[in-house]
Amino acid sequence: xxxxxxxxxxxxxxxxxxxxxxxxxxxxxxxxxxxxxxxxxxxxxxxxxxxxxxxxxxxxxxxxxxxxxxxxxxxxxxxxxxxxxxxxxxxxxxxxxxxxxxxxxxxxxxxxxxxxxxxxxxxxxxxxxxxxxxxxxxxxxxxxxxxxxxxxxxxxxxxxxxxxxxxxxxxxxxxxxxxxxxxxxxxxxxxxxxxxxxxxxxxxxxxxxxxxxxxxxxxxxxxxxxxxxxxxxxxxxxxxxxxxxxxxxxxxxxxxxxxxxxxxxxxxxxxxxxxxxxxxxxxxxxxxxxxxxxxxxxxxxxxxxxxxxxxxxxxxxxxxxxxxxxxxxxxxxxxxxxxxxxxxxxxxxxxxxxxxxxxxxxxxxxxxxxxxxxxxxxxxxxxxxxxxxxxxxxxxxxxxxxxxxxxxxxxxxxxxxxxxxxxxxxxxxxxxxxxxxxxxxxxxxxxxxxxxxxxxxxxxxxxxxxxxxxxxxxxxxxxxxxxxxxxxxxxxxxxxxxxxxxxxxxxxxxxxxxxxxxxxxxxxxxxxxxxxxxxxxxxxxxxxxxxxxxxxxxxxxxxxxxxxxxxxxxxxxxxxxxxxxxxxxxxxxxxxxxxxxxxxxxxxxxxxxxx
Amino acid sequence: xxxxxxxxxxxxxxxxxxxxxxxxxxxxxxxxxxxxxxxxxxxxxxxxxxxxxxxxxxxxxxxxxxxxxxxxxxxxxxxxxxxxxxxxxxxxxxxxxxxxxxxxxxxxxxxxxxxxxxxxxxxxxxxxxxxxxxxxxxxxxxxxxxxxxxxxxxxxxxxxxxxxxxxxxxxxxxxxxxxxxxxxxxxxxxxxxxxxxxxxxxxxxxxxxxxxxxxxxxxxxxxxxxxxxxxxxxxxxxxxxxxxxxxxxxxxxxxxxxxxxxxxxxxxxxxxxxxxxxxxxxxxxxxxxxxxxxxxxxxxxxxxxxxxxxxxxxxxxxxxxxxxxxxxxxxxxxxxxxxxxxx
Numbered sequence: 032x033x034x035x036x037x038x039x040x041x042x043x044x045x046x047x048x049x050x051x052x053x054x055x056x057x058x059x060x061x062x063x064x065x066x067x068x069x070x071x072x073x074x075x076x077x078x079x080x081x082x083x084x085x086x087x088x089x090x091x092x093x094x095x096x097x098x099x100x101x102x103x104x105x106x107x108x109x110x111x112x113x114x115x116x117x118x119x120x121x122x123x124x125x126x127x128x129x130x131x132x133x134x135x136x137x138x139x140x141x142x143x144x145x146x147x148x149x150x151x152x153x154x155x156x157x158x159x160x161x162x163x164x165x166x167x168x169x170x171x172x173x174x175x176x177x178x179x180x181x182x183x184x185x186x187x188x189x190x191x192x193x194x195x196x197x198x199x200x201x202x203x204x205x206x207x208x209x210x211x212x213x214x215x216x217x218x219x220x221x222x223x224x225x226x227x228x229x230x231x232x233x234x235x236x237x238x239x240x241x242x243x244x245x246x247x248x249x250x251x252x253x254x255x256x257x258x259x260x261x262x263x264x265x266x267x268x269x270x271x272x273x274x275x276x277x278x279x280x281x282x283x284x285x286x287x288x289x290x291x292x293x294x295x296x297x298x299x300x301x302x303x304x305x306x307x308x309x310x311x312x313x314x315x316x317x318x319x320x321x322x323x324x325x326x327x328x329x330x331x332x333x334x335x336x337x338x339x340x341x342x343x344x345x346x347x348x349x350x351x352x353x354x355x356x357x358x359x360x361x362x363x364x365x366x367x368x369x370x371x372x373x374x375x376x377x378x379x380x381x382x383x384x385x386x387x388x389x390x391x392x393x394x395x396x397x398x399x400x401x402x403x404x405x406x407x408x409x410x411x412x413x414x415x416x417x418x419x420x421x422x423x424x425x426x427x428x429x430x431x432x433x434x435x436x437x438x439x440x441x442x443x444x445x446x447x448x449x450x451x452x453x454x455x456x457x458x459x460x461x462x463x464x465x466x467x468x469x470x471x472x473x474x475x476x477x478x479x480x481x482x483x484x485x486x487x488x489x490x491x492x493x494x495x496x497x498x499x500x501x502x503x504x505x506x507x508x509x510x511x512x513x514x515x516x517x518x519x520x521x522x523x524x525x526x527x528x529x530x531x532x533x534x535x536x537x538x539x540x541x542x543x544x545x546x547x548x549x550x551x552x553x554x555x556x557x558x559x560x561x562x563x564x565x566x567x568x569x570x571x572x573x574x575x576x577x578x579x580x581x582x583x584x585x586x587x588x589x590x591x592x593x594x595x596x597x598x599x600x601x602x603x604x605x606x607x608x609x610x611x612x613x614x615x616x617x618x619x620x621x622x623x624x625x626x627x628x629x630x631x632x633x634x635x636x637x638x639x640x641x642x
Numbered sequence: 643x644x645x646x647x648x649x650x651x652x653x654x655x656x657x658x659x660x661x662x663x664x665x666x667x668x669x670x671x672x673x674x675x676x677x678x679x680x681x682x683x684x685x686x687x688x689x690x691x692x693x694x695x696x697x698x699x700x701x702x703x704x705x706x707x708x709x710x711x712x713x714x715x716x717x718x719x720x721x722x723x724x725x726x727x728x729x730x731x732x733x734x735x736x737x738x739x740x741x742x743x744x745x746x747x748x749x750x751x752x753x754x755x756x757x758x759x760x761x762x763x764x765x766x767x768x769x770x771x772x773x774x775x776x777x778x779x780x781x782x783x784x785x786x787x788x789x790x791x792x793x794x795x796x797x798x799x800x801x802x803x804x805x806x807x808x809x810x811x812x813x814x815x816x817x818x819x820x821x822x823x824x825x826x827x828x829x830x831x832x833x834x835x836x837x838x839x840x841x842x843x844x845x846x847x848x849x850x851x852x853x854x855x856x857x858x859x860x861x862x863x864x865x866x867x868x869x870x871x872x873x874x875x876x877x878x879x880x881x882x883x884x885x886x887x888x889x890x891x892x893x894x895x896x897x898x899x900x901x902x903x904x905x906x907x908x909x910x911x912x913x914x915x916x917x918x919x920x921x922x923x924x925x926x927x928x929x930x931x932x933x934x935x936x937x938x939x940x941x942x943x944x945x946x947x948x949x950x951x952x953x954x955x956x957x958x959x960x961x962x963x964x965x966x967x968x969x970x971x972x973x974x975x976x977x978x979x980x981x982x983x984x985x
Binding site: 064067068070258260261262263264265266267276279280283288290292309310311312313315317319320321323324327328329330331332333334335336337339353354357361447448449450484485486487488489490491492493494495496497504505 | 665693694695696697699702709710713714715716717718719720723725726727728729730731732733734735737738755756759957960961964965967968969970971972973974976977978980981982983984985
């Protein structure tokens, strides 16, 4: 290819789609890793079905993985510039995610009459209209891969698994990238299977060369701009791994052993899977018999002095509610990670949503306040997990960290911090043999009680779910109950004294304030940024501290004529803000489709509001 | 694998008084729980465990008030969850001697799942089940151990629930230690609790306890002084299974099931009587012994006590191995592992 054919772009979105077993998640990951290693900023979004292997060639079984690469990436992107569709079903279900004019690579070998019909088409989908709207590349992926497999004497089943490498090779050509990073990965991954390495490399190379020979796409080669990021050491990380690592860092920094009691649940399981690997760092992971045992074991571990955590998703949080109330009552530090998914009930296990907010805030019997914080990017899950642990340990309270399926499974570049540069964590440990120790004696500033651990001399005491008086014994005295309810609430309220002020970005002098929280910040940031560039005035504030809210929240909200609260639910945060700031009129922009916001839809709404 | 002990021994000789708390005991007068508490307080000094290292965990119900009456660390938790909470306590600090106290409803109805998994894992927990065959604190509803057909507030026409036998449940979950005792025989209770504490792994002690308000005399058919010797048998490891006032009755396995025989009748001699072996790994005989009742005496004492590496030890062995030889020494190592690059 000649250099003058290459188009330079700030960003590019690629979507890999195929049958659940076609290896699309791997293709996407390998491409994003290679892009990150060659200097692009990235964000990824796996969009996969709940079924492990739904019926072959059906729309139900389509698994997608979107990668957004470029110089400065906030989100996984709206629609894609390149779509890879490994069979008719993925072509049918995923074409709606392709931009008009996108390059669409299909495995033409899979478009048999039977597969076309199984995908739900009445006839062959390709027609002139479609050909005009997209650049459709019909690549003989299956047959070329099979030929290489046969040449190398590899069995059919193993060969079929390599089809994704052919498509990936084509994408590397189209993005003007070399294959060496992926070669290195294959050599590492299949170190003990040289035959598999050889086959995969050959198929990858074949895909690359096949694309090189296609005149049709030579005008489509894109060189994506390199990332424009602060100096530092970087890596690629998913939100769930970042969460796990944030907890590990907090454990090391606080000197408390890390305990995770958890039960597998999509999309939160990877937090446990990751921590289970790190016994060498002292992580004590316990796979419990159910969600309730997950949190109860964590409460027990917290009583015994660990930085105790449990990870779950919506329905699991429901099961944990009673125990969460106990944690509130006994005033023990506890981190509950809720990787939200579409609800209610089993809902949409593999799709993202922000609909557990109300449950996190209110889902317990009695007056049971606790801290709620939310991560807003895959990478900053690290800092929010760390912060959740710090707040729990210093304020002696359970903390719910809300992430979501989009953040948890998605990945991003992560600037690697030094653990010693992270804020200090000072657990409120009682002093052995302190004659004045009382279980509910409080720090006059934070209202946090002290943590006396079994094994410490001279501090024997009992805790439990029954109301206690400040000295420790049970009490059903009416005034005492009122006092203890007040104290527990005040302790959480006072956390506001220890968190930073809420910030406004975009154009602070705008009439319209966009409000977001948690995992939607990528699309919201980009939408607001683009509108301000286009000369529209939009201000934006994004919440990570949910309960308590930063102290200046009211001051910010009262400044704007129009406020739109954007969230992936029916308005839970908007409702929460209204109860605290009834003087501020707010409109809502909600999406409940199991999908993240798109920049386009947000801009349309903001433009409508500006009028 | 070498056997390890994680709970440090105390050099101080304690007495019962050292473990008695200053809280007023609020059980009904005459409740079997008083005797169980007393037996437990007598047990602690015999375990030679440092007082600060004992942690009592309970659920909800009359029996679950016990942590308040014992001057150790204690956690009175929520209904059914004591085993799960205790599991976390022990995992976070294996140096603690963790005692779980539950009633029959707490442990086998709402908390049944946690109980069977705690037993299956064989984590080093000392579990005591106070079995009065009724929900007492909620005033008299049938529990998972209430006798079939019994009239209670929620079974006005008699229960149609087949009851659990806690011993069978323990065996079914591959339990390694099961003992049964009566609230009215405090010395036996202390003995089996002490044995339970010495057992490395999950131990379950079932105490047949009387609730004189809502289920009075539920165990009377076996516990009344007049019948006790003939209706119960105290099993002792290595000794023939003899019972009765004159110790002339015994148990024999007839090839199909256990039967009660009398020495001297029909040519029966002491050699025909089974000798108790609490250490047989197979649960068969222990299951039969735990099941006894009706025509056969109810088995008391340590029915099963099998050596099997505890979850606690397996866990700590893995931790130690990884801490010593694992890939990462600190979180910075982990953060910088794999593919990273400088910008």
